[in-house]
Amino acid sequence: MDCIFCKIVNHEIPSEIVYEDDEVLAFKDINPQTPIHILVIPKTHIESILELDEEAKPICGKIFTAIQKIAKEQKIEKAGFRVISNCGEDAGQEVKHLHFHILAGQKLGTKIV
Ligand code: 5GP
Ligand code: ZN
Numbered sequence: 206m207d208c209i210f211c212k213i214v215n216h217e218i219p220s221e222i223v224y225e226d227d228e229v230l231a232f233k234d235i236n237p238q239t240p241i242h243i244l245v246i247p248k249t250h251i252e253s254i255l256e257l258d259e260e261a262k263p264i265c266g267k268i269f270t271a272i273q274k275i276a277k278e279q280k281i282e283k284a285g286f287r288v289i290s291n292c293g294e295d296a297g298q299e300v301k302h303l304h305f306h307i308l309a310g311q312k313l314g315t316k317i318v
Pocket of ligand 1: 209218220221232233234235236237244290291297298299300301
């Protein structure tokens with residue numbers, strides 16, 4: 206499949222992995238918008254929030270458990286962080302593999318990303 210994040214999961218494209226378990230992978234964004242910018246993805250290919258059917262929905266719980274662990278490991282749980290998932294054209298979703306941005310390391314203000 207011609208999906209850049211599937212290639213990252215399969216180690217066909219290198220990435221700076223910060224968290225990995227059987228179903229979830231997290232790695233540093235190649236073009237960070239904040240001092241800490243991490244992408245958290247399911248290892249299976251799911252296009253976006255809209256593709257989360259009943260079978261796939263449990264992955265979201267696992268992703269958010271991973272986000273909790275990453276926040277602690279990155280020591281951003283006290284200062285805070287923002288989680289974003291872009292879905293579709295108006296949101297500017299570039300990569301059609303479900304992902305959650307963790308943005309942190311600075312005051313984020315009220316602007317979105
Ligand atoms: P989207 O706009 O789809 O929500 O976000 C896609 C994100 O993936 C962007 O922030 C972009 O910088 C990041 N990205 C795209 N290609 C790569 C890549 O090959 N490696 C990594 N680490 N991040 C990528
Ligand atoms: Zn994919």
